[in-house]
Every structure is written in structure tokens, then in C-alpha cells.
Amino acid sequence: MSRARWTILGGLGVAGLMLCVVLVSMAWAGGGKKTEKDVTIDQVPSAVKATILKEAGDKKIEEIEEVSKDGKVVYYEAEWKADGKEVEIKVSSDGKLLCKEVEDDDGDDDDDD
Numbered sequence: 001m002s003r004a005r006w007t008i009l010g011g012l013g014v015a016g017l018m019l020c021v022v023l024v025s026m027a028w029a030g031g032g033k034k035t036e037k038d039v040t041i042d043q044v045p046s047a048v049k050a051t052i053l054k055e056a057g058d059k060k061i062e063e064i065e066e067v068s069k070d071g072k073v074v075y076y077e078a079e080w081k082a083d084g085k086e087v088e089i090k091v092s093s094d095g096k097l098l099c100k101e102v103e104d105d106d107g108d109d110d111d112d113d
Contacts, residue, residue, distance in 0.1 A: 032070040047095025
């Protein structure tokens, strides 16, 4: 099972992962149908675009998904590679960074014990 290092607005580790899981899980509370749709950087709200571009810097964004529940957008996911690692962020519709995952391409995280 792969492990990943999550960063939540400056926090690291398990607490960050738990907060990300809680934030995303709250979006799905009460059931509902989850859908994911591929979108381009020009199709996301301007605040989301600004956050994604700030986080990705000069890296090539490989994928952006609009994640919805019952037809209402909950958050956006963006992915890119940096320094041999896969990076994924979740951004709320108003542009707030919800969480960030950094994982080695081989599925292992940076925390070699």
C-alpha cells in the first residue's frame, strides 16, 4: 500500500492527511452522487486557476478534475510532476487550498524510515 505525505496549509504528516480526509468527507456526508469531470485550466473559476498556477509554478499541469456532488461543484483536483514526484492538490470552488499530496512516482513517499 502506498503512503503519501500530505500538506495542509503548512501542516505536515498524519494530522494533515486526517484534516484533508475530514474536509473531503464532509463534502460527501449524507450520500449523494459523486462525479468527476476533466476540465482545462481555462474552465475553472479565476480564484481556482490562480491557486493551481501558484502551486504548480512552472510545472506542466497534467490533469484537472472538477469534483461534484449531486451536480454541485465541491472542489477541483489538479496534478503535476515535480522533482520526480507526483503532486496532487484539492482546491475549493473559491480558490482555497484544501490539501496537497506529494508522492514518489513509484508510489512511495519521501518519509523513508
